Amino acid sequence: MVDALRRARGLVAPTGCVIDLHPTSAAALILVGDAIGGPVDTGGAKGRHQAATDAVAAAVRDRLFTVDDTTEFDFSVYGDTLDELQQHIHDDWCEGHIGDVTFAKAQALLRASPGRRPRVRERVVINRLFPTFPTFAPPTPALTQT
Amino acid sequence: MALLEDPEHNEWRALSRMVPSFAGLRVLEIGCGDGRVTGLYANSAASVIAIDPKTESIDALRAEWPAVDARAVGIEGLDLPAHSIDVAIFSWSL
Numbered sequence: 001m002v003d004a005l006r007r008a009r010g011l012v013a014p015t016g017c018v019i020d021l022h023p024t025s026a027a028a029l030i031l032v033g034d035a036i037g038g039p040v041d042t043g044g045a046k047g048r049h050q051a052a053t054d055a056v057a058a059a060v061r062d063r064l065f066t067v068d069d070t071t072e073f074d075f076s077v078y079g080d081t082l083d084e085l086q087q088h089i090h091d092d093w094c095e096g097h098i099g100d101v102t103f104a105k106a107q108a109l110l111r112a113s114p115g116r117r118p119r120v121r122e123r124v125v126i127n128r129l130f131p132t133f134p135t136f137a138p139p140t141p142a143l144t145q146t
Numbered sequence: 147m148a149l150l151e152d153p154e155h156n157e158w159r160a161l162s163r164m165v166p167s168f169a170g171l172r173v174l175e176i177g178c179g180d181g182r183v184t185g186l187y188a189n190s191a192a193s194v195i196a197i198d199p200k201t202e203s204i205d206a207l208r209a210e211w212p213a214v215d216a217r218a219v220g221i222e223g224l225d226l227p228a229h230s231i232d233v234a235i236f237s238w239s240l
């Protein structure tokens with residue numbers, strides 16, 4: 001991941017920037033309205049998301065970039081049914097599924113709230129990174145005088 | 147109804163905070179998938195190169211956004227001149 005950031009740094013103009021969007025390691029949730037059905041079982045995704053966060057930190061530590069701005073937001077996908085969300089997660093996520101307990105609780109929430117659509121909500125971080133380049137300070141007179 | 151992605155437009159707001167205007171910018175999107183994020187700025191950028199190793203995703207993006215230079219390649223195999231991009235976006239792909 002740091003290699004990808006390093007490669008991007010080589011492609012971006014000195015006045016340009018890199019934008020990184022990736023889910024945080026916070027649990028993805030199934031909700032009905034604002035009521036929580038439970039977490040999505042995401043297998044190893046939490047570790048991958050944390051690795052992305054770590055890669056940005058490493059790139060900053062290695063002085064490839066500075067983080068100029070960062071914020072987080074909720075990203076929700078709504079389905080008509082829980083089965084539709086289950087299929088979406090199966091098709092579009094690297095791994096993950098709605099487990100039985102979360103599914104049953106969300107079904108109960110839907111029965112109690114007719115007309116509501118279930119959703120899966122992820123917490124996403126976005127960073128703006130500026131590339132850093134070596135700066136060469138002019139030699140000081142003390143060092144240049146013989 | 148079908149699946150509805152981010153109807154609150156939170157992703158667009160966050161991207162707009164980071165890049166207030168894409169006008170005149172040369173953009174590279176890494177891990178573009180089928181172009182959900184690409185569609186947020188493709189009409190305003192000066193040029194867009196969108197890459198993803200999945201051929202089927204690139205085919206879908208090309209169908210939706212024919213003006214985008216979509217390539218089925220990862221960043222490690224991308225051949226571009228150094229410093230030729232204004233904004234590189236890792237689209238949920240780090």
